[in-house]
Amino acid sequence: NPQILKEKECVEKIKKGMEFFFKENIVGQTSVQNTWDAARAVLRGLVTAYTIKRNRERWQNQNKLQEEIKDLEKRLQIKPQDERIKNELILTKHKLNIINQEERVK
Numbered sequence: 001n002p003q004i005l006k007e008k009e010c011v012e013k014i015k016k017g018m019e020f021f022f023k024e025n026i027v028g029q030t031s032v033q034n035t036w037d038a039a040r041a042v043l044r045g046l047v048t049a050y051t052i053k054r055n056r057e058r059w060q061n062q063n064k065l066q067e068e069i070k071d072l073e074k075r076l077q078i079k080p081q082d083e084r085i086k087n088e089l090i091l092t093k094h095k096l097n098i099i100n101q102e103e104r105v106k
Contacts (some may be wrong), residue, residue: 010050017046057100065096 004010021042027037072089079085 003051004047004051007054010047010054013050014043017042035038058103062096062099065092065099067098 020064021039025038069089069092072085072092076082076085076089
C-alpha cells in the first residue's frame with residue numbers, strides 16, 4: 001500500500017528495521033541475491049507489523065468513541081437539558097466521523 005509510506009512513523013520504523021538488518025547481515029557473507037531476498041522479506045514483515053498495529057489502534061479508538069457516545073446518550077436521557085453533555089456528545093460524534101472519513105480516503 002503506497003499510502004502507508006506517507007506516514008512518517010512508518011517510514012522511521014522501516015528505516016530503523018532495514019538499518020538493523022543490513023548491519024547484522026553484511027553483504028559479503030552471503031550472496032547478493034540471498035541478501036536481497038531476505039531484505040524484501042524483512043521489509044514486508046515491517047510493513048505488515050506496522051499496518052496491523054495502526055489498524056488495531058484505530059479500531060480501539062473507534063470502539064472507545066462509540067462507547068463514549070453510548071454513555072453520553074444515556075446521560076443525556078437522564079438530563080436532557082444539560083448543555084455540557086450535549087456538546088460533549090456532538091464533539092465525540094464529530095471525532096468518530098473524522099476517523100471514519102480518514103479511513104474511507106485511504
